[in-house]
Amino acid sequence: KSALFNFQSLLLVFLLLICTSTYVRGAAPGLIDRKKSGFLGVFFKCARIGERLSPYVSLACIAMAVTIMVGT
Template sequence: MTNAYSFEGIIVFSMLVICTCAYMRRVPRLKKWFLSEKKGFLGVFYKASVIGTRLHVPVALTCILMAFYILFLR
C-alpha cells in the first residue's frame, strides 16, 4: 500500500489520474459528459486527459517504471 502523503504516492496517484482520464477521452459518451469543462475543477481532468493523449509514450514508460519499483524494489 502506498502512502498518499509521500512523493511516491503523489506520483502513483497522478499517473493513475492521467491514465484514467486519457482512457475516458477515448469513450465518446464519457468524453461529452465528463471532459467537456476546460476550466475550473473539472478542467484538471480535461488537462490530464490531454497530457495522457499527447504524451502517451512517456506516460506509459513512467507507469511501467513505477510498477517495477513498487513490485520489486519496495
C-alpha cells in the first residue's frame, strides 16, 4: 500500500515529518533555515508547526501510536 492512498499512513508520514524537522532544527539549527524556499522550505514550516503546537503534536503522536497498536 502507498501512504498517499491510506489516510492513516498519510497522517503518520506528516507526524513523522513534523517531529523529525523539529528535532533536527533543535539539534542543528543551521540545517533548517527560514530563508530556504521550495522543497527545503517545507522542513522549516514543519519545524515551526512542531515548535508552536508541540502539545497538540505530541497528543496526535500518542493517539496515532494507540490506533496503530490497537488496529493491528
